[in-house]
Amino acid sequence: xxxxxxxxxxxxxxxxxxxxxxxxxxxxxxxxxxxxxxxxxxxxxxxxxxxxxxxxxxxxxxxxxxxxxxxxxxxxxxxxxxxxxxxxxxxxxxxxxxxxxxxxxxxxxxxxxxxxxxxxxxxxxxxxxxxxxxxxxxxxxxxxxxxxxxxxxxxxxxxxxxxxxxxxxxxxxxxxxxxxxxxxxxxxxxxxxxxxxxxxxxxxxxxxxxxxxxxxxxxxxxxxxxxxxxxxxxxxxxxxxxxxxxxxxxxxxxxxxxxxxxxxxxxxxxxxxxxxxxxxxxxxxxxxxxxxxxxxxxxxxxxxxxxxxxxxxxxxxxxxxxxxxxxxxxxxxxxxxxxxxxxxxxxxxxxxxxxxxxxxxxxxxxxxxxxxxxxxxxxxxxxxxxxxxxxxxxxxxxxxxxxxxxxxxxxxxxxxxxxxxxxxxxxxxxxxxxxxxxxxxxxxxxxxxxxxxx
Numbered sequence: 001x002x003x004x005x006x007x008x009x010x011x012x013x014x015x016x017x018x019x020x021x022x023x024x025x026x027x028x029x030x031x032x033x034x035x036x037x038x039x040x041x042x043x044x045x046x047x048x049x050x051x052x053x054x055x056x057x058x059x060x061x062x063x064x065x066x067x068x069x070x071x072x073x074x075x076x077x078x079x080x081x082x083x084x085x086x087x088x089x090x091x092x093x094x095x096x097x098x099x100x101x102x103x104x105x106x107x108x109x110x111x112x113x114x115x116x117x118x119x120x121x122x123x124x125x126x127x128x129x130x131x132x133x134x135x136x137x138x139x140x141x142x143x144x145x146x147x148x149x150x151x152x153x154x155x156x157x158x159x160x161x162x163x164x165x166x167x168x169x170x171x172x173x174x175x176x177x178x179x180x181x182x183x184x185x186x187x188x189x190x191x192x193x194x195x196x197x198x199x200x201x202x203x204x205x206x207x208x209x210x211x212x213x214x215x216x217x218x219x220x221x222x223x224x225x226x227x228x229x230x231x232x233x234x235x236x237x238x239x240x241x242x243x244x245x246x247x248x249x250x251x252x253x254x255x256x257x258x259x260x261x262x263x264x265x266x267x268x269x270x271x272x273x274x275x276x277x278x279x280x281x282x283x284x285x286x287x288x289x290x291x292x293x294x295x296x297x298x299x300x301x302x303x304x305x306x307x308x309x310x311x312x313x314x315x316x317x318x319x320x321x322x323x324x325x326x327x328x329x330x331x332x333x334x335x336x337x338x339x340x341x342x343x344x345x346x347x348x349x350x351x352x353x354x355x356x357x358x359x360x361x362x363x364x365x366x367x368x369x370x371x372x373x374x375x376x377x378x379x380x381x382x383x384x385x386x387x388x389x390x391x392x393x394x395x396x397x398x399x400x401x402x403x404x405x406x407x408x409x410x411x412x413x414x415x416x417x418x419x420x421x422x423x424x425x426x427x428x429x430x431x432x433x434x435x436x437x438x439x440x441x442x443x444x445x446x447x448x449x450x451x452x453x454x
Contacts, residue, residue: 002047002117006030007037007063008079009055013102017050017079020106033057041067042215044269046074048116051096053080053087061087061094068095071223075116079104141178143325144318148310152179159305160186165257167242167302168280170309172436173359176280177240179307183278184236191235191275194228199244199438207249208265217266229262232275241438242302243283243294250295253277257301277302312354312361319349319361326362327369336369340376348379355416356435363434383423414449417442426453 004026008014011032018028029044031037033056040046049067053060060078067073078091081102088099097116100109142153159166160183168176177195184193201209204218212227228237239245245253256262257277261270279302288294312319327338341349354360368381417435424430432442446453 001025001027003027003029003045004113005037005040005046005049005074007034007049007051007055007060009033009052024110034060034063037063038066043267045271047120048074048097048113049076050079050113051076053078053082061090064091064094064096072226075120077109077112077116079109142175142182143322144315145321146310146315146318148315149318152307152309155305155307156182156186159183159307161188162305163276164304165276165302166278166305166307167285168278168307168309169285170282171311171355171357172282173357174309174311175358176309177238179309180236180238180278180280184238184276187236187276189235189276191233192231193236193238194232195238195240196228197240197438199241199441202440203246203249206246207252210249211252211262211264212267213265214267217264221266224264227264229256229273229275230271232273234274235276237275237277239277239279241281242279243281243285243288244438244441247293247295250298254295254298254301257298312357316350322358322361323349323365326358326365330362330366330369334366334369336372337375338369338372338377342376342378345377345379345382348382348384352384355412359436360434413445417445417449418451421446421451 004021006014006017006021006028008017008030009032014030014032018030021028029040029046031040035057037049037051051060051064060080064076064078067076073095075097076095078087078096078099079102080087080099091099097119098112100112142149142156156179166180166183168179170176180195181193196206196209198206207213208218208221208225208227210227210229212225212230213221215221215224239253252262256273260272260274262273263270285294285299285303289296289299312322323341330336331338356363364382364384365377367383368377371381372378417431420431420434424434428439428442432439435442437445
């Protein structure tokens with residue numbers, strides 16, 4: 001089913017064409033002149049246009065040029081009785097999908113229209129794939145044989161084919177997006193996997209990113225934009241850092257979950273989506289609900305299936321497999337040739353608490369591979385000499401011949417953020433990448449802890 005705009009001043013012909021399109025399962029919208037057509041295009045989603053040339057207030061070619069100047073323009077088929085052959089050339093040069101003469105052959109029109117709709121859907125899909133950088137994911141990217149990983153794999157297999165919303169929780173760096181991609185990859189959904197980081201986009205632009213906007217809806221909105229819900233179609237929309245979603249957008253997200261409908265920013269047309277929502281957060285949403293910072297009804301709508309990812313320190317038996325997997329990945333990406341870990345290095349890695357989890361492991365191995373002069377990583381390449389960051393293998397946080405240092409989680413975060421800032425020499429982009437947080441989140445922590453950038 002498609003929305004077809006008919007721009008035709010002959011009322012009888014327009015009605016006959018509308019009836020024919022309805023018989024084919026389409027939804028026709030009729031305009032008798034250019035102004036009516038422009039009004040429909042400004043307020044409704046149109047999948048294809050059947051356009052006459054001679055209209056009461058101008059020429060179809062003028063509207064054709066206007067339409068093709070817009071991004072993601074729908075295909076335009078000129079349907080006209082004008083006998084001027086030069087018009088055919090002009091129309092095709094201006095971007096018309098095809099040219100059908102009156103009196104038309106219904107079979108010719110049906111074939112042309114079906115091809116136009118199919119090509120437009122394919123072009124939109126290619127565009128969305130390019131935007132999302134959608135990477136194929138399989139279970140082999142979830143590395144480990146620990147009981148926690150085995151349970152995780154079973155859960156992914158169980159929920160992949162369902163329509164239920166999934167909430168993935170766990171500390172930063174545990175691989176929440178990889179799990180979300182695996183669920184989508186093993187589902188039967190034909191659409192795309194589109195991720196949105198709710199903390200990486202400023203609030204006034206996040207609504208547009210999710211729902212799209214109409215031309216002129218706010219300063220800088222010089223054209224209509226499709227949102228991720230529209231692009232995801234029958235795919236999966238992954239909302240990362242969900243705890244950063246503002247309350248006003250939480251209400252709009254709840255409506256999508258309840259009714260499957262939404263409007264673009266500045267729009268009045270109700271749009272429908274069948275996209276599945278997978279959300280992820282490292283925040284305690286239940287606590288946020290109690291504090292009034294997260295909607296309780298939205299929390300329960302999203303938390304149909306809750307997947308809790310274990311931190312790396314709770315599955316240290318997977319460290320060897322993870323290290324091997326990540327080194328292979330790093331060697332391929334950076335063309336390095338690191339193959340071995342010295343015994344002292346391995347002892348240090350096993351004693352470390354890995355507060356940044358798998359993401360921190362990958363970043364430290366990447367740094368070591370870049371600095372390594374042969375094929376073996378030595379302890380000095382890890383940068384883990386600070387005793388604050390190391391714990392015993394038993395997980396007590398106690399160093400040999402030392403009493404455990406008892407500090408709050410807030411103090412631990414403060415020390416860790418400071419250490420990474422000093423390591424990157426206050427390069428905020430690299431710091432955000434290592435910590436796995438957004439630039440605004442890093443700025444908030446710098447302000448909170450009173451760090452001096454000088």
